[in-house]
Amino acid sequence: MVTAFAALMAAIRLGDIHSVQNHIANSRLDLNSVDQFDYSPLILASLCGHYEIVEFLLESGARCDRDTFQGERAVYSALNDRIRSLLLKHDYSISVDRNQPFVSLISSLWSKEVGCASLVGITLPRPNGDICLQLSRDESFDYYAHTFILVARSNYFRNRIWTGDSSLPIKLTLPTDLTPTSISLALRYMYLYDTDTLIDKSDLTSTENLALIFGMPGLFDARTTMEGKDRRQKRAIAVELAQRDLLQLWEDCLRVPLRINRNEQFSTEMLNRKLLLLQPDIILQVESPTGGFTYCYGAHKAVIQSDFISTAARFKEKFQSQCGDKSPVLVTVDVAPIIMETLLKWFYTDLIDISPNLALELLVAADMLLIERLKPKVCLIIATQDSRDLLTGDLGYSIFDVARAGWLTGTFPKLDPFCAKFLASHLEDCLNENGMLRHQFEELIKESATRIERRENTDTIELVDDIRYYLNERFRMRFDTLPMEMFLGLDEKPDGDPPNQQEATKPSEMLRTGTEEYTRLMMGFDKLLGRYSYVLFIRNTGKVANKQTNVSKRDWG
């Protein structure tokens, strides 16, 4: 594989389109993988200025998406404008394609070796018509595929596997009238691998056949219903289908966990048959919130994107395999079942389906389980709500929890502005002398200040700065809606025409109340800070105290 890829890259460097064509035709190369210099074939061809090869690669399924690093690189390194415009013409995602991560997840499984236990070997029909030539030696399979992908995406395989013997390892032999190309085509389709080319290039009847044989209505539809649509739309439809398939699988087989009593020992036989047939190679255990039960989710290591779970599985397998135990590895995860369910659904379908009141918990879980890619998405969920509940904590968590969670999980660049803005717009409530909020607000500012301590020579408290900024914004927005003359006339006595006076009064009144409100808030805020800095001043000595005095001076200056 490596050498074939290297040969392809060499041919691209030389601009030898014939060998490029040969390489691509003869081997199952991933046209979107990269070499040791992080060059993808497309980048290289674009950089070297081989227009024909760029064209050919694009036609063969090389992707050039502006929202990916590789895609950007190909466009920017293009040797001339001709190639650049060609690349841009093929760009699917000038508008951001939300499904891209899902596609790369599924298609990366195509060549991924992770989670071999969940693979199924597929045997090609033999030319002499002998169906069961296959012995059980693994390397003699023509193809490997993930059972759950097969089940999810093909009715044919679903029936075969569900009606089949559940003893492991599964192997499948196929009807004799299939050619390697058509099987490869079907598998590629299932894995969303080079889907576009497949849909565009394969001829209608063979696609139709495949769709019938393997029970993939989507593949057939892809051809017939999408006539006349452009590539991007076709692709979007294909991807959506795949996502729907996997969602279906998730709902059908994976979503419902096995519930056992807390002190009961898990064993594979307890799983339901459908799940068992999917050959889960990892069982994720979580405890019920009340503590009485343990929920066991069957899953596949191939899709797990948590470094914690993967490492734990690896760690434990070492000992398991020493004992010759081949059953799925058990990993206990310390999250609520609903969070686990959300995570798994996301692993399989790239869909996050969670109510805002659980979002913060999900964020913390993502941090604990080391799922970096999930964090920004959850942050987005958190930061797009605008409810006074956040203030009261009625959601299950308050704005102060959000800020702390941001600091804790390293997502503060995303969450801090949100918190500051929220606090700025609810500053009145926070400054209320009698409320609990004021105390919490003070505590938060103090915590933010201690964060400064760990950094070098920063003068101000981040949170305070941010709040000031958003406070300004808040009132500036209000002023901006007023007519310009208001500000001009503020100093002079407005003794213009009496008829106008009536109309002018209202905005100026607004301005006055606005200014008053702003001043009041600022003074209240300053007062709070003053008290707080005074407290700090007494408690700490030396450098920190000095720093705080500086802050204070500036703030009041």
Place this chain on the structure above:
Amino acid sequence: MASKPGGAGRIKIRPPRRGLANEYMRFEDAWETLSEALQQIYARDASNLSFEELYRTAYKMVLKKHGDALYNSVNNLVKERLRRVTSEQLKPTRPTFAPTSSALERRESGNRFLASVKQAWEDHRLCLGMITDILMYLDRVFCNDNKKPSIQVVGMSLFRDNVLRNKDYDIGADLNKVLLEQIQMERDGDVIDRARIRSCVYMLEGLYETLDEKEDQKVYLTKFEGAFLAASDDFYTKEARKLLEVCDAATYIERANDRLNEEWERTQSTISTLTEPKIRAIVEQRLITENIREVMQLEASGLNFMLDNDRYDQLELLYDLARRVDSHVNEIRRMLKDRIVHLGKEINRGVYSFRKTNAGGEGSEGATAEDKSVNAETMLALKWVEDVLALKDKIDKIWNRSFSSDQGVQQTISKAFADFINDNKRSPEYISLFVDENIKKGLKGKTEAEVDSVLDKAIVLFRYIQDKDIFERYYKKHLSKRLILGRSVSNDVERAMISKFKVEVGYSFTSKMEGMFKDMNVSQDLTAEYKKHLANLHSEEPTIDLDIKVLTSTFWPWSSMSGETTHTCIYPSELEKVRASFQQFYLRRHNGRQLTWQPQMGTADVRATFKARKYEINVATYALVILLQFNNPEVDSLTYNDIKTLTSIPESELVRHLQSLAVAPRTRVLVKQPMSRDVKPTDKFSFNAAFTSKQLKFKIGTIKGVGNKVETDRERKETEDKIDESRAHLIEASIVRTMKARKTLKHSDLMLQITDQLSKRFMPDPGMIKKRIESLIEREYLERDANDPNTYVYLVSILQNVFFDKIRQRLTVFQGLIDFALMFGSCA
């Protein structure tokens, strides 16, 4: 069994689970759990540990801002552990390096030590891996935020500092020593445990000097490799000396090759591949670069021996070795050249010594002796060429089989051959003779391919010749004789040869030779047409079958064929009639041409009636003229002077022909009185009617044969003069051409240009060029620059035209004036 979590029991408001902020945690408690677990890992008892629990503990510690403490504690724990390992496991196995211990003991103790180091390293790696897994959150979050090196990296550096560079026991130094000792043992032919050494080397490769783990800061590179290279350098310096003392060249190169392979294998199987180029450089330096010359010069077995005895394998090995250190293999090339030149000069010496011995006796023996020596030298010339070709074959075979057809080496070979071939001044003549010989006789019965290969060989030698113009001259001379006398086997072969020359040096070299062929063809047609013409005349005259060859004077090396004298004679009336008739015929067809008859080149078939019977005799044209004088029944006998006046054949020719007619024992058709070898003016000749011969058809040759032989010294002198003259023209032309293009040129530059231009044909002598320049200055084609006497200025306009006019004139004169014809007659 299965149920949906949350479901009915889900409360709407949930506190964050296991609160982030509200759960208190003492560092000591948590650390106790963790450290116990880590101890268990070290005790290889980790299977019961709950990974999730430990991970969570570490996770919480980081959240509770105990990250720093945890980080330091873990590192301390690892450090402690490593120290204990060093003192408890490694120290007891440290080898003693006692000088008294036997090799076996040393090996055993070294092995034990390596094994324990390997064990310690593998334990460390395994445990560190597990610790890193457990502390993954610490690594990812804490180390990342605080820019601290990861647990893995610190763990490696701890191993380096606490095991290899332990304060109390210098394990690192021991390790180096043991490794080097083991390698030394292997070099001495012992068997060692490579895998074990390899794993220790892996260890050194996995450790870095600094925490940022730069590739060039591997402990292997900083601490081990240097020592290894120094030890190797030392070893191979001695090894080379030892080998030189005890081995012959063949063994030396074999051993050197073995050593190179051995070291390469060592880098692949025992130590790091990173060292491969460095150790190779050392071995190459010590075993090859420093000694290869000495080895090649070894008297009894060196390069000369290998060359002489066709030791292809050894030469190949030698070449491969030399190539490693010098891609041009200059050392081999120099010696190879010396050897070839030496062998070539041996061949030359055979010729020289022959000539020397003959030069002594020549004066006294006279003409016949000269003839004899000429015959012998012709044989010698052929032998010389064959010897050279044999040498060439031999060297080529070596070049092909042992030197992998190296282009550079080929150049050297060519240069060596050119050197000694040009060292022999007669080589152009010899080579031309060789071709002549082969075309005349050698090629009969050979296939086309064989013919081709012989000719190719000749071409190879031709390529080496520097003075191609001399060769051209000889070749033309030899060719003309072959053509006129009809000696060449086939025209195809001749033409093939000429086209080969053409490929080598271009059209100008062969144009005249091609002209010669053209003449021959034209002559054939002409003869046929003349015969037709005669038939049309229906003449009653006695028929003389005339075969005529009309040759263009410029194509043929006339002077060397005809000698210095002009040839005329008074033809007997029979011949004169034919001659006049042809001349008339020819001049009618080609008006304005001039035919000059060259009777000395012709032959005639004569049917002569003697008392016994009729014989058919082939004689030269001159001899025919003489014989015809006796054809008159009134003539009984003629004196020498009579004949001379009647025929006016030049005296030297006349003497020669009379000798062959009257003195040569088997062909005495004339009787001479008195009977003696020499011909005197007073001698009387008469027809020998009583002549008998065993053959009905025979030939009366002239004393001086017509075959191509080496030239006598006198002839050579002439040839040289001619060549000098033609060269002078070429040089002048070249000078004028150059100066015309460049206008002014420095003396040295001009010399360079001229030499460069002419070197394709011959190597001009600087003295000669200078003379030509002087001559041109005199004739005002050039002048010296007034300011710089070393610079020449070309004088333009009129003078230049004059020069070319002259040349053109001369050319026209030559072309228009003279066409020669040769006459062959046959009379009854």
